[in-house]
Amino acid sequence: MGFVAIIWIDVSLGLKKSSGGLETGGAEIHNGFSRVGLTFLGETMDYKTRVDIFINVHKGLRLGLLSLALKIGRMDWSDEEEVKSVGEEFATLLHFLREHAINEDEIQFPLLESRAPSITQKDRREHRKLEKALNQLEKDWVGILSNPDRSKLGYQFYLAYNRFLSGYLAHMDREENDVTAAFYKNFADPEIEAGFQKIIARTPLADVIMMMEYMIPAMNGDERYTFLSKLKASAPPEAYRQIKDLSQKVLAHRDWQKLSARLG
Numbered sequence: 001m002g003f004v005a006i007i008w009i010d011v012s013l014g015l016k017k018s019s020g021g022l023e024t025g026g027a028e029i030h031n032g033f034s035r036v037g038l039t040f041l042g043e044t045m046d047y048k049t050r051v052d053i054f055i056n057v058h059k060g061l062r063l064g065l066l067s068l069a070l071k072i073g074r075m076d077w078s079d080e081e082e083v084k085s086v087g088e089e090f091a092t093l094l095h096f097l098r099e100h101a102i103n104e105d106e107i108q109f110p111l112l113e114s115r116a117p118s119i120t121q122k123d124r125r126e127h128r129k130l131e132k133a134l135n136q137l138e139k140d141w142v143g144i145l146s147n148p149d150r151s152k153l154g155y156q157f158y159l160a161y162n163r164f165l166s167g168y169l170a171h172m173d174r175e176e177n178d179v180t181a182a183f184y185k186n187f188a189d190p191e192i193e194a195g196f197q198k199i200i201a202r203t204p205l206a207d208v209i210m211m212m213e214y215m216i217p218a219m220n221g222d223e224r225y226t227f228l229s230k231l232k233a234s235a236p237p238e239a240y241r242q243i244k245d246l247s248q249k250v251l252a253h254r255d256w257q258k259l260s261a262r263l264g
Contacts, residue, residue: 060096066165094138096210248260
């Protein structure tokens, strides 16, 4: 298995939820809400024994989206260096969002539609609406840079970005619940993972690294440890070293210390 495959499976698509939820009175604590599992057509789906579909990649997207919202809100539009830095981050995040949408539209959704034809209709409509909003945000950003009154236009951009953000957060919530439940209802884990292999095949290494720069700091400590441990056991030493070094780069000092101590 190639380096890209190892990273993508372990980080965003192939982790089992064996350590993802706390147990309390028989119910799983997931994303802050107590639930036994997903409910789909009256049946309960178990997060903990099924392959993860969206959790880690969506954690990375939330980190990027929310961080950018804060930076745009406090930005000094007269500071060319700051505007350039935030603009580069904005462009990187747009690429992440679009690559994720392509993976869903061209690989994951067609797989699901082969057995549940109508389940993704709303998601596809939302993708088109969100892409239209992204295109407009790109145009607005370019317009701000060429306008002498950046501060006023910048605030309007901030409001528009947050409207997009609120819609995207709701979109991810639907995928993490309805779409995940539909996959669990209609497919065995090996079938889901076969679809992930197609994502691996189309994802350049540079994009994997870019996405991991968001996903690793968004994971909790157990998820990071599981990922690095599996990578250490299965990947070439150079691949493990590269991702371990990346983890040190993107994590807060205390988070890195805790991870490093557990890895040994």
